[in-house]
Amino acid sequence: MTEVDLNIIEGCxxxxxxxxxxxxxxxxxxxxxxxxxxxxxxxxxxxILQESFIKIYSGISGxxxxxxxEGWLKRxxxxxxxxHNKQFFKHYFHSDIEEIDETQIEHEEQTEALxxxxxxxxxxxAMIQKLPEGYRTVFNLYVFEQYSHQEIADFMGISVNTSKxxxxxxxxxxxxxxxxxxxxKDFSED
Amino acid sequence: MKTEKNSLDELFKAxxxxxxxxxxxxxxxxxxxxxxxxxxxxxxxxxxxxxWITIPATAIVLISLSIYIFNTSENDQLPQTSQIPxxxxxxxxxxxxxxxxxxxxxxIAGQTGQNDPKESENSPEINDDNAQSAQLDAQHxxxxxxxxxxxxxxxxxxxxxxxxxxxxxxxxxxxxxxxRDGTAFEQPEEKTTDTGLLxxxxxxTKASPVSPVKVEEDKTMIETTMNEPVxxxxxxxxxxLPFTSxxxxxxxxxxxxxxxxxxxxxxxxxxxxxxxxxxxxxxxINHSINYFLRGRYKPPKREFQTQTIKNQKNKFSHIxxxxxxxxxITEYAxxxxxxxxxxxxxxxxxGYNNPKYLIEGGIEFSCVYDLGDFMVNLKTYDSxxxxxxxxxxTIDPENPGNIIYETTEIGVWDSIPHNSHQQTCNQYTYLQxxxxxxxxxxxxxxxxxxxxxxxxxxxxxxxxxPALNFYQQGASVNSIENYSSPRMTTxxxxxxxxxxxxxLTENMGLVAEPYYRQYLRTVYDTTPLxxxxxxxxxxxxxxxxxxxx
Numbered sequence: 001m002t003e004v005d006l007n008i009i010e011g012c013x014x015x016x017x018x019x020x021x022x023x024x025x026x027x028x029x030x031x032x033x034x035x036x037x038x039x040x041x042x043x044x045x046x047x048i049l050q051e052s053f054i055k056i057y058s059g060i061s062g063x064x065x066x067x068x069x070e071g072w073l074k075r076x077x078x079x080x081x082x083x084h085n086k087q088f089f090k091h092y093f094h095s096d097i098e099e100i101d102e103t104q105i106e107h108e109e110q111t112e113a114l115x116x117x118x119x120x121x122x123x124x125x126a127m128i129q130k131l132p133e134g135y136r137t138v139f140n141l142y143v144f145e146q147y148s149h150q151e152i153a154d155f156m157g158i159s160v161n162t163s164k165x166x167x168x169x170x171x172x173x174x175x176x177x178x179x180x181x182x183x184x185k186d187f188s189e190d
Numbered sequence: 191m192k193t194e195k196n197s198l199d200e201l202f203k204a205x206x207x208x209x210x211x212x213x214x215x216x217x218x219x220x221x222x223x224x225x226x227x228x229x230x231x232x233x234x235x236x237x238x239x240x241x242w243i244t245i246p247a248t249a250i251v252l253i254s255l256s257i258y259i260f261n262t263s264e265n266d267q268l269p270q271t272s273q274i275p276x277x278x279x280x281x282x283x284x285x286x287x288x289x290x291x292x293x294x295x296x297x298i299a300g301q302t303g304q305n306d307p308k309e310s311e312n313s314p315e316i317n318d319d320n321a322q323s324a325q326l327d328a329q330h331x332x333x334x335x336x337x338x339x340x341x342x343x344x345x346x347x348x349x350x351x352x353x354x355x356x357x358x359x360x361x362x363x364x365x366x367x368x369x370r371d372g373t374a375f376e377q378p379e380e381k382t383t384d385t386g387l388l389x390x391x392x393x394x395t396k397a398s399p400v401s402p403v404k405v406e407e408d409k410t411m412i413e414t415t416m417n418e419p420v421x422x423x424x425x426x427x428x429x430x431l432p433f434t435s436x437x438x439x440x441x442x443x444x445x446x447x448x449x450x451x452x453x454x455x456x457x458x459x460x461x462x463x464x465x466x467x468x469x470x471x472x473x474x475i476n477h478s479i480n481y482f483l484r485g486r487y488k489p490p491k492r493e494f495q496t497q498t499i500k501n502q503k504n505k506f507s508h509i510x511x512x513x514x515x516x517x518x519i520t521e522y523a524x525x526x527x528x529x530x531x532x533x534x535x536x537x538x539x540x541g542y543n544n545p546k547y548l549i550e551g552g553i554e555f556s557c558v559y560d561l562g563d564f565m566v567n568l569k570t571y572d573s574x575x576x577x578x579x580x581x582x583x584t585i586d587p588e589n590p591g592n593i594i595y596e597t598t599e600i601g602v603w604d605s606i607p608h609n610s611h612q613q614t615c616n617q618y619t620y621l622q623x624x625x626x627x628x629x630x631x632x633x634x635x636x637x638x639x640x641x642x643x644x645x646x647x648x649x650x651x652x653x654x655x656p657a658l659n660f661y662q663q664g665a666s667v668n669s670i671e672n673y674s675s676p677r678m679t680t681x682x683x684x685x686x687x688x689x690x691x692x693x694l695t696e697n698m699g700l701v702a703e704p705y706y707r708q709y710l711r712t713v714y715d716t717t718p719l720x721x722x723x724x725x726x727x728x729x730x731x732x733x734x735x736x737x738x739x
Contacts, residue, residue: 015229017222017237024218033209046217051656053221054228083659086670124205143199144207157568157667171198178198 005069012060020057027070028053031077037140038081040129052080078145082156085133119181120188127177135170142167227617253735256698507544512552512701514539514734520707523724524714526563526611526673533558533728535622548628548640556622556648562614563673564658570665572606607668616655618677620648624685636699640689646707650679675714675723684708691736703732 008026011019031052035045056076063072128136137156141147142163147155152163229237515536522529537554578597586592628642658670687705694700709725 015234015236017225020225021218021222024221028213028217029210032211032213033206036209036211037206042211042214045211046213049213050217050221050224051659054224055659057225058228079661080659083661084657086657086667119201119205121205121209124202125209128202128206143203154666157669171196174202175198178201 009060009063009065009069012057015057023056024053027073030070031073034074034077034144035081036125037128037144038078038085038137044084048081048084049077051084052077055080078141082137082141085137086156119178123181127174131170131173134166135173138163138166139170139174253698507542509739510541510543510548510550511737511739512539512541512550512734513537514554514701514703514732516554516703516705516730516732518556518707518728518730520558520726520728522560522713522726524561524563524673525675525723526565527561527613529561531559531561533730535730537622539624539626541626541628546630548626548630548642550624550626550628550642550644552624554622554624555651556620558618558620560616560618560677561674562616562655562658564612564614564660565671565673566610566612566658566660567668567671568608568610568660568662568665569605569668570608570662571603573601574604574606575602576600577602608665610660610662612658612660614656614658616653616674618653619651621651623647626685626687628689636693638691638693640691642685642687642689642703642705644685645710646683646685648681648683650677653677677713678711678715681713682710684710687732693738697738699736699738701732701734701736705730705732 008019008023012023028049032045032049035048035052036042039045039048056073059076063069128139131139138152141152141155142149149160149163149167152158153160156163226237229235513536515534518533518535519530520533522531533556535554535556537552539550539552539554541548541550576599578595579600581596581598583593583595586594624644624646626642626644628640630638631641632639655674658672660667660670685705685707687703689701689703692700707728707730709727712723712725714723
């Protein structure tokens with residue numbers, strides 16, 4: 001952690017607005033990138049980020065400095081995003097429980113290697129944002145936050161099998177879209 | 191942590207792991223505003239913008255100044271506009287003895303002002319430069335005072351005759367005369383420019399049929415010390431100063447202290463209201479500074495004339511404009527809880543007042559806080575009991591029939607479902623349109639009290655209902671049920687209030703109005719299947735400033 005970070009943190013602990021502003025300017029782009037993955041669009045992502053920063057400022061005195069400050073910020077943002085999305089979860093998880101096919105899940109874990117392509121970030125982000133809430137959250141937690149299914153299940157209050165099925169379905173949707181891009185050879189930003 | 195790898199996962203992780211996006215410009219403003227709101231709720235004002243403090247402070251200063259100026263101007267103007275003409279008119283009709291008293295004072299003024307017309311043309315006003323000419327005048331004061339005694343009569347209506355008092359001055363050397371011309375003598379109409387006070391009275395006196403005043407009568411007013419020089423400049427100044435006994439004493443003592451030669455005791459009997467106006471005018475900046483430098487400054491007594499300030503408009507129909515703020519607490523009954531919440535309003539109201547009744551309509555913005563109810567179903571890994579694990583056993587050597595067990599207590603843990611009631615803080619802003627009908631219950635001096643009642647219509651402008659952010663260490667959330675009913679966008683309430691007014695000036699006043707607000711229907715949009723909720727009610731106080739047109 002740099003000295004600048006320490007000064008900013010100290011200012012934020014004392015409720016100084018200019019320090020809070022510096023923290024925002026320093027980390028908002030990174031954290032908004034995370035929020036974008038959990039939200040359907042930028043507006044919703046900014047709502048999540050706004051809520052996250054308010055939590056960060058009010059709880060910054062609880063940061064003990066033992067770990068990475070950026071990691072601590074990301075964790076708060078992810079928790080806030082999941083809490084934000086939880087209101088939609090029950091609509092997406094109910095029908096999944098009876099559809100679970102254990103053998104199919106194992107098969108999905110070992111998908112074939114995709115051809116080496118370079119898809120623009122904006123296209124990748126758009127694909128994730130179009131996923132249903134449950135798919136998107138589980139996919140994010142599993143792929144980006146490196147959670148196991150057990151951890152996702154505990155974290156979101158769902159079963160392990162539900163988590164697996166959500167991930168499987170998310171992958172299916174994404175692979176379908178990527179294959180379509182590859183077939184069309186449309187690698188533009190839009 | 192998981193260890194599996196997937197090419198699709200890697201594609202997305204590599205592509206988006208370091209993804210950044212610039213936030214929109216107003217995001218920080220929104221965050222800052224939210225932080226400020228939370229800080230204010232928690233009475234932390236450290237980050238309040240300076241403009242929020244300077245603007246109200248400036249407004250308070252301006253309002254205070256306005257009230258002060260209103261008070262001052264009314265005290266100055268009321269006696270002159272309404273009472274002085276009557277007083278002068280009455281003076282003309284007084285008996286001769288009283289007129290003499292009034293005329294004496296004017297005769298003195300006439301003496302100082304009734305000058306050789308040729309000289310007076312060159313002496314438009316009296317000023318502090320008189321000191322030089324006064325020294326010259328002092329050399330001839332002896333002959334002057336004698337001339338006063340030998341003059342037969344002086345009339346305020348015939349300046350030619352009164353010139354004889356000062357004709358002695360023409361005998362002075364030319365140099366002295368020319369100096370004196372610009373100082374001690376001037377046209378009667380202009381002689382009071384030193385203070386600017388007696389011009390009106392002097393003109394009236396000239397026009398009035400005041401009889402010539404005997405010099406003997408003047409001698410009752412002017413006492414000269416024959417063996418000491420006379421300071422004419424002093425005469426011209428002090429003769430028009432004292433109108434109250436306090437002022438007179440002050441001037442007399444000043445004259446004595448400075449070795450003045452002539453003492454003037456005014457017998458003027460002006461009405462109190464006129465004195466009040468004159469005294470305030472006399473305390474002009476020059477006088478105040480002079481007295482202050484001499485250590486004798488006495489601030490003017492500014493009596494608050496309740497009878498004149500008392501709003502005469504209250505006796506007729508008039509329009510009032512009120513600006514106010516009002517904190518309020520409201521009791522809410524929701525599906526899952528009840529609580530008392532606060533709200534803040536601010537607005538303006540225009541009222542039509544007649545002597546007994548008023549109709550008042552206005553517009554106000556209110557910021558209302560309420561709670562959101564959530565029921566969280568969660569599982570925690572808790573102890574549900576214990577059992578004794580038998581490690582082994584031995585036979586009791588003393589009692590072979592018994593077996594002694596060696597046990598260890600083992601706790602039993604399992605996932606336990608819980609329901610947790612959680613609440614969030616919602617915020618709503620409303621546009622309120624109150625229409626009040628009032629009856630003036632009492633009036634005493636500048637204070638009046640109204641009993642008011644009327645409906646208030648409200649329209650929701652914005653709402654902020656944050657989702658529940660629930661996290662508990664070691665627990666997993668199964669579901670979160672929202673028990674908060676959505677708020678209605680419109681509502682109607684009945685307001686009953688006691689309006690208290692205190693009139694500071696003719697136009698400005700203070701208002702304090704405790705009120706009770708009863709919602710005529712619930713604020714929540716409950717479906718027919720849900721239980722009927724009790725209508726909220728609240729109490730608050732309006733405090734503000736009232737302007738009367």
